Structures are given as structure tokens and as C-alpha cells.
Amino acid sequence: MGTNSTTTRGKQVEQTNKVERNWQKDMPAYKRLRKEGLQPKRIDGSAEVEKKAEHKWQVETGIGIK
Numbered sequence: 001m002g003t004n005s006t007t008t009r010g011k012q013v014e015q016t017n018k019v020e021r022n023w024q025k026d027m028p029a030y031k032r033l034r035k036e037g038l039q040p041k042r043i044d045g046s047a048e049v050e051k052k053a054e055h056k057w058q059v060e061t062g063i064g065i066k
Contacts, residue, residue, distance in 0.1 A: 019044075033059060 030046035
């Protein structure tokens with residue numbers, strides 16, 4: 001087994017772990033937004049959208065959230 005194969009796999013695991021850590025914040029935020037009758041564009045980033053959106057259309061389009 002070459003060293004590149006373990007390095008690539010390590011990076012994939014690291015990326016997967018990062019995504020799962022973000023879901024710890026995003027899933028509850030997504031559920032709260034849905035409970036309010038809003039439809040975020042996606043689950044990923046929902047915590048940021050919840051925090052920064054000032055209008056319903058920003059939640060549903062993701063526009064103006066950065």
C-alpha cells in the first residue's frame with residue numbers, strides 16, 4: 001500500500017468528520033426553521049441561515065447570507 005492511499009483516506013475521514021460536526025448545529029436549526037413554517041434551501045448551513053436571515057425569502061433562497 002502506498003503512502004498516498006492512506007493520506008487520501010485520512011483527508012476523506014477528516015472531511016466527513018467536519019461535515020458531521022456541522023450537522024450537530026445545522027440539524028436542530030433546520031428543524032426550528034421548518035417548525036416556523038420556513039423551508040431552508042438545504043440542511044447544510046441552516047444554523048448560519050437561522051442566525052443571519054432577516055427575511056423569510058432569505059431563509060428560502062439563501063441569498064444575502066454570508
